[in-house]
Amino acid sequence: MSAAPEGYDPHAFEPFAVTVDLAVFTVRDSRLHVLLVERGEEPYKGHWALPGGFLLPRESAGDAARRELAEETGLGDDTVSGLHLEQLRTYSDPDRDPRMRVVSVAHTALVPDLPEPRGGGDAAGARWWDAAGTGTLAFDHDRILADARDRVGAKLEYTCLATAFCPPHFTLGELQQVYETVWGVELDRPNFRRKVLATPGFVQPAEGAPRRTGGRGKPAALYRAGDATALHPPLLRPEGRHA
Numbered sequence: 243m244s245a246a247p248e249g250y251d252p253h254a255f256e257p258f259a260v261t262v263d264l265a266v267f268t269v270r271d272s273r274l275h276v277l278l279v280e281r282g283e284e285p286y287k288g289h290w291a292l293p294g295g296f297l298l299p300r301e302s303a304g305d306a307a308r309r310e311l312a313e314e315t316g317l318g319d320d321t322v323s324g325l326h327l328e329q330l331r332t333y334s335d336p337d338r339d340p341r342m343r344v345v346s347v348a349h350t351a352l353v354p355d356l357p358e359p360r361g362g363g364d365a366a367g368a369r370w371w372d373a374a375g376t377g378t379l380a381f382d383h384d385r386i387l388a389d390a391r392d393r394v395g396a397k398l399e400y401t402c403l404a405t406a407f408c409p410p411h412f413t414l415g416e417l418q419q420v421y422e423t424v425w426g427v428e429l430d431r432p433n434f435r436r437k438v439l440a441t442p443g444f445v446q447p448a449e450g451a452p453r454r455t456g457g458r459g460k461p462a463a464l465y466r467a468g469d470a471t472a473l474h475p476p477l478l479r480p481e482g483r484h485a
Contacts, residue, residue, distance in 0.1 A: 258343035262307040263294035263383065265330065265390030266351040268370065269407050269423050275370040276387060277359060278379070279314045282366035285340050286380035292387065293365070294346070303329070303347040311351075315359035315368045326406045327351045330390055338382045350390040352406040395424050400476045402444055405467035411448040413462040414438060425479045437477055443470025 266277040278290045295310040312322045330348040359368035397403045398421060407420040418434050438444055445465040452461030
């Protein structure tokens with residue numbers, strides 16, 4: 243570790259803390275859900291919030307995000323380590339936390355349906371909430387949640403991120419449901435299928451028997467995520483076609 247520059251006095255600056263907050267989304271019963279924890283300590287004891295917590299001295303923001311997610315929800319380390327986590331943005335308003343100056347590095351994650359979480363660490367409880375009906379959250383987590391939803395919706399247009407909501411093997415109908423749920427629109431089934439299959443590397447046929455999906459038609463073919471990360475051309479959401 244290099245020495246501090248000559249004349250630099252760290253005590254001349256007001257100390258502040260760094261935290262991580264996580265907006266973790268999944269699709270349940272054709273609705274977008276977000277993972278929330280019930281705060282077990284002040285401030286905002288008894289209120290619902292996004293999972294998160296303070297960085298440890300020798301810890302990166304990404305490592306802290308996975309650690310806090312495991313501690314506060316009871317999800318296993320193997321489950322958490324396999325999640326697709328990405329940084330959303332940094333929130334640094336001076337009065338966002340009543341305890342002291344706190345800067346948060348927010349992350350978002352998209353996951354297939356997971357087991358029910360349970361509270362742990364300083365969280366009194368944890369559960370999946372309909373993302374449209376969370377009520378008022380602690381701190382500035384309403385703002386973080388809104389920003390995360392906007393980011394997820396936009397990224398579905400230009401990336402293959404929608405497959406992160408799906409199990410390892412999925413039908414095109416299940417993939418379409420992800421788009422419809424996140425965007426809040428109805429998509430034309432033949433047109434969606436044509437665009438997905440025409441996009442190089444988006445999905446690939448999966449081994450195994452086709453899956454029945456509840457209808458009277460023939461079983462639906464199974465697919466898995468392809469090797470691509472970006473969609474060329476993009477899969478743009480239709481305007482004025484809300485579900």
